Amino acid sequence: MPPKRAPPAKDAPLDKDVPPAKDAPPAGAPPAADAPQKPLEERQTPEELAFYAPNYMCLTILAVIVFPPLGLIAIFFSHKTQQANKNSEWEDAYINSSRTGWLDVFAILIGLGLIYAYTLLI
Numbered sequence: 001m002p003p004k005r006a007p008p009a010k011d012a013p014l015d016k017d018v019p020p021a022k023d024a025p026p027a028g029a030p031p032a033a034d035a036p037q038k039p040l041e042e043r044q045t046p047e048e049l050a051f052y053a054p055n056y057m058c059l060t061i062l063a064v065i066v067f068p069p070l071g072l073i074a075i076f077f078s079h080k081t082q083q084a085n086k087n088s089e090w091e092d093a094y095i096n097s098s099r100t101g102w103l104d105v106f107a108i109l110i111g112l113g114l115i116y117a118y119t120l121l122i
Contacts, residue, residue: 053097066111074103
């Protein structure tokens with residue numbers, strides 16, 4: 001009875017007498033850096049898409065126009081909301097969404113107040 005052999009490696013040729021292909025990397029080696037890799041495409045289900053938190057982009061643009069100091073911060077949180085929505089991180093998305101909304105409202109109110117005060121002084 002012949003001795004039992006270990007199973008061949010995953011990428012190893014089935015027969016020891018057959019050499020590996022000319023361009024093939026050695027068995028167990030990581031893939032070459034030049035090798036094209038398929039991007040992971042994560043598709044969200046319709047149920048997940050229903051959880052999208054609003055990013056208030058139009059309101060944020062108005063906030064940047066009216067009062068840029070708070071509007072620029074609102075852009076940052078709006079972007080974080082978009083990224084969290086894309087990664088299905090719903091809790092972070094809703095937290096950043098509410099921050100964006102509040103910053104937008106405060107920026108617009110402060111900006112309109114400054115415009116009103118400026119018009120009264122002229």
